[in-house]
Amino acid sequence: MTQFIVSLAVFLALHSIPAIPAIRQRFIRVLGRRPYLVLYSLASLAALAWVFHAAFQLDYVELWPPSAWQAWFPLTLSPVAFFLLISGLFSANPVSVTFRRGDMKPGAVVSITRHPVLWGFLLWAAGHIVANGDLRSLMLFGCFALFALFGMVMAERRNWSNPLNASTSIIPFAAIAQGRARFGIDPAMILALALTVALSAWLLLGGHAALFGTDPLAMTST
Template identity: 60%
Template sequence: MTEFLAAFAVFLALHSIPAAPAVRAGIISRIGRRTYFVAYSAASLLALAWLFAAALKLDYVPLWDLQPWHAAITFVLAPLGGLLVIAGLISPNPLSITVRSSERPGAVVGITRHPVLLGFAIWAAGH
């Protein structure tokens, strides 16, 4: 449990500290935008991998008995969440990080302000 809490703390810090505009701007001014995003992405992926590995080492504690209909929920919500994540990443969104940048928001932003976050939430709810 200690390793999981440490991995979670590192992952949370990686997503909280650079979120402060002054901190992020200071780092970008020192190392450059491209280097920042490459380094930040790599550090985030490593922290996420560590968090998953630590979570898999924890004891399994069932919260409820599995029923056959639970699988149907996952088969509906997981693709819907995945679709929103992909649409959010490829659609221009001035309010979020995407593959394409533009001041004019894409169509999926008309449905939700943060399609990637909503997609992950729907995907997680299905699990």
């Protein structure tokens, strides 16, 4: 349990950096933007691998019995989560998490929600909580979900007066439905769509089983 808590604390602390402009800009000034992005991405992947490794060492405690319908939650929500996460990271966004500079024109995905990366984390985590139904999964993905929600709250408090808020929304597609934003497509969204299709296909065709020992498609027939 100690390793799991420590690894999760490191992961959450590491992923707080993009949400704090002052700290992020300090790293960029010292390292340069491209080296910072490369090192941060490698550190994030290493931290995520450590978290999952530590979680798998915990005892399995069932909270609710598995059922085929539960597996459809991650199958449906994960591609949406991947798209929001990838397009959000590679789109300029002055009010939320991103790899791009905040002084650039906001990306088209911001018209969907001003917190695409955090919504990506939240949807991915929520889908896996329902599908797994055990204590360690609830602890693992529950922390990810709470981190995403907390990140939105903190970003809203920090950027409450930003003019971008008038033409965007927290809830996905709310600003578009209210006529305050227009849906658009830009290169970051096209790249995100292509990577989402490739990543989802790889996971369904054996990648998920190789990494985590479970076949998502097989779970839909149990």
